[in-house]
Amino acid sequence: MVPSPTRSAPVLTLIDASSFIFRAYHAIPPLTTSKGVPTNAVLGFTRMVLKALKDLQPTHVALAFDKESRTERQKIDPNYKANREGPPEDLVPQFDLIRKVVEVLSLPVLEVPGWEADDVIGTLAKHAKAEGFCVQVVTGDKDFIQIVDEDVRLFDPMKDVHTGPADVKERLGIEPRQMRDYLALVGDAVDNVPKVPGIGPKTATELIQQFGDVDTLLARLDEVKKPKIREAIAAHKDSLLMARQLVTFKTDLELNTTIAQLARRPFDTARAKQLFTELEFYRLVNELPADTTAPKPAEAPAPAAAAAPATIVTTEEELKSFAEAARSAGSVFLVPAYEGAPFTAPLVGLGLALPDGRIAYVPLRHQVLGAKQVPVAAFGSILGGLLSDEAVKKGGHDLKALTLVLANGGLTLKGAHDDVELLSYLLNPSRREHALADLARERLNTELPALPAGGKKARALADHNPEELAQAYAERADAARRLAPMLWKELEEVGSAKLASELELPLLPILANMERRGVKLDTSVLQTISAKVDAECVAKEKNIHQLAGQEFNIGSNPQLATILYDKLQLPVLKKGKTGPSTDQEVLEKLSEQHPLPAAILEYRSVSKLKSTYLDTLPGLVAKDGRIHTTYHQAATATGRLSSTDPNLQNIPVRTDLGREIRRAFVAEPGHQLVSADYSQVELRLLAHIAEDPVLIEAFLHDEDIHSRTAAEIFGTTPDKVDRDQRRVAKTVNFGIAYGLSPHGLSTRLSISVEEARDIIERYFTRYAGIRRYLEDTVMQARKTGYVETMFGRRRLMADLHSRNRQVAQAAERAAINMPIQGTAADLIKKAMLAVDAALQKEGLRTEMLLQVHDELLFEAPDAEVEQVKELARRCMSQVATLKVPLKVDVGAGKTWADAH
Template structure:
């Protein structure tokens, strides 16, 4: 471990610091510490638990720090009644509105404590999110942050419970004497990080983004996660049978078309069938190990060369839906609540969008019929209806706003269908004479251009030759000249600053923008154009979510926000609240940010997600 030693010599460790970490394991000590901490304006909190899944985790202990190098750890016994007694003693501390609660991924602690009947009140400061706002592309875990900002090496959890794997212990298996230093360190380091990151946020000019957009969202997401969403397991069972039968049919068809049986799930065998046996193209791409490449992209581009390819793609799509959703969703239902509790990750994407995991609900394919089957299985609570609201063309509207393109702004202000309006201008005809095919091409151009698509890419997407694609792009920039200027300016700004920003100053760093490698540079240039647009859309829906949540709270509504998928919000709403909820949601979505063009939200109701959307 030679390299490690050199590294460690620069980092301080707990042994070398003069700290006061205390194990608070009697009622008397608890009383004293609660009295002391009640008067503090800033309190760093952390929980030790039995699981990384907050809805299943049991408390093992709670730690607190109010001063650097000083922290307290309170063990919590395994029996629920005993545990509740101790947690209740600390309720006034957690529910003290006058103290700012500091945490690293504080949403987790909020959810764990909520399962013990405690609401964390007061302002919040999440060190993980502070770093996410400062450096979206980097890692945000505490061990890493301590190293970077404090030049300190934390006690890693593996030192206590062993490496990941089936023999890994959990915190409950250790006596408090072995846990308390680790737990105290967590609360202490988090407090130290807050003191450093707070200054950084000021220096970088992202305080508004952090305090006004990201922090209020934490409670909203905690609320959505604990609400969970109901799943119609019967419907999924039927879907499973239906999909499985179709898979067997497709399998037969593939074997017939290929003239032999093989393992469709094996990329190697698929490659051999397509390129050695059927010789679909002469020079097929190979990997370093000499295997044929049969990625989705490659197969999509060969789709019209042989009908077996479409079937293989269909087979893969169905198999993925079955594995990822149809058969997996019922297993994710929490036995205690009877619902699925997705985790919404606020510090994962480079663009500022939320992501979700266990299950990831943001990549259910919605275009095709099969993906729709899965949305059918998401249902509201009893006596409630499913309500779905989504932004209409928010990214194009942001493009119009950022580029200030007169023609695009006019098209939106006059209330025309933007794709038809674009087609009319490109083809220089009256909007009444636009054919569905023209509209489709204009739509591809509208969205493609936001993402900085090339003539070649556009030609491929529209199934037209490059000459027509070039004419279309030229016509597009003639129609919207300021969009062109915006794109050039974005790339220019990125070259000079090394980053681009959203309307709320969320940064996206693009170190490759000056790369000598054209492919790498091209990718960075497309991001320079798209990141401010996609990121601004993400910022705007976050603002809307926080405001909707606040209004639901202030009117004590029973309606619940349950899912967010990028531009779309979903709710479970009692019959009696339908009109009011629709009014609140649409108002807050459309008022989240003022632009040169109005924000528009569409919505729908139904007995499940598919019907509502």
């Protein structure tokens, strides 16, 4: 909160909007909506404004913008800001969006043609003080220090720093009123304000402290002790006075407003949510207040009709009536009320929606005294048959979670058909979230009732009355009912409906079973590994300190930077916001010049695995002694499954420590773990999709693909390829599908960019089909606006048309990679379906446990191991017919490491 003013008075908050825009643009990496609209500046600006309003709670507020802001000062000096280029191309379209944000936040905007926001704020501050107000200026611009006094203070929301007169004196050693004289002496290269040669911040501060201001300095110039400084000031007297005029705020502009007119108004919440949804600022949408008090413009769409009151089902007769209606209609939409991990959470209640529009809530486990609800046993006997009837289509949002929660009560869900989260994801996999409230707001113009707030101090769902939850959960079920047909229609139009009905939806119960089953973890093995790694880390720390010549905190980037750049005098290759970079890319390059950076990288790798897995996994073991990860189908742009709580897909398989960690994943007694892993599947898909004859031939003859590529690049035969040549070829092979550039290859192989460019050119000379694929894919994506996999999974590629070259190049790499990695994702999912069906058909007791990239892990009774190995190899190799064979490596053992 803002420090208390020195006197009791109302406070006017003035926001330097123009400064915010540019700070936001440079602080946030390039960001676009799924339609390719740049939004990084809009998002950063909005966040800063909302933070300022929340922290400062102003009663009066205004935003000041520049408007043709150079013209008046260029009358003083034509060179003022003449060195500044126009705004970046991808920032220009964001200005109008920022104005829209300001409008829906009901914030008054002030600007004066020819003048800067600084001058508008200076004038307003002067007027406000005259009317008895204190003033809070929200900015990160040091120039504003000149208007700070006991009634005017600054607040920088990015640094969370408040500045009053005492703070200025402490930080700069001068009074706020002396800031303009200080700035005149040091100049401003960014704005092209001339400086006095030879005078830097330290000398300027000393002169201001001695003489008070520029006028006194000039009048007593002979008292300046250093001859060179004295001569410089005398020689640049006119430019010094002009510089002071340029940096001094104008505080007597004519403003067509009064301070009273700047009284804080409520947000236009409805329009703000609509705008933030369009901009895909979904988190900000949920942070806005629920009330809507500002008037709505004529062009805003009318809100949807309010939903009918939900029936709270408390008797068996009412529940039977709904079950019969659902069976008769052939579909029902369900949204569960539960808390915690779905594989253990009890079902507190269930929101229902029928095709005819009726909605209901079935309370089951509310702990409130006197709450009427359906007995759990009756719920199961009445709805059990309906839920397991595949002929009755089930809909909702995240049906996998519903499947798990129902399973906790002994109920089976079949007939999953209308999972609106999955359907929305398939339409736009690049979208960051597919929350039901967002989809309802965006597509139905409906604001769903808020759910009870979560958190450690919040009441549990079961401690609420059914009446408090009924409408929220019932309306969510109804929103899913209304969303499903429009999502299916769009999927049909783009040719992705089959992907939903034949791949993603059938996968739901398989993933639910995998999460519910989990994988057994031997924590004693982890403890042994952890003790070993602890000793290894201590040894590595000691070695690092010896290489550095002193002890320091290895985890502190500033301390590491001091060692690398100040003590060891290694070259600064890249700078970040806080100083010289110590990221992985930089340390890899510095490793060529000194052993310390390589030692740091080794230490980081080991310590990360320790903290991520060795220290964490034991605490995640459930009561059954098994780890239960959660798989997300609607999370990645390529269609790959992602794993969380814990993420089991990031355990490295090619490092010794990664393999050791996998030894802790074990089979139950009398069982073995069976691993089935696609071999080089993305390279095989590249050969098939690019139709490159050389690559196809190599796979048809089951050659070592990396040796064959090395032979092609270096003009030799595979049997004469050495280890370094094969390493180069392997890096190129795996990098090409990710749009590997000469710079990227040079970094990975520690070679010159010219040498890397030559290697890539030789690669494309021999693999002409791949070059053609890369070029054609990007060109086609620019025309159509999307890329897709062999099976019709589509990813929108609007960023290919971005005017920001960095964004466009990233989109090109994504366009090249998506057909390969996305098809690999489709293949492993098809494999899961095929293997699961085969296991059931043959009546085997083997269970699928994990999917990690291109690998499936099973737990098989000892007697079934060989049969499962053959079954997995057969099913996985036959899920698609390619121009090259799909090769599957299988293995078995008591631990995951033994099986892989």
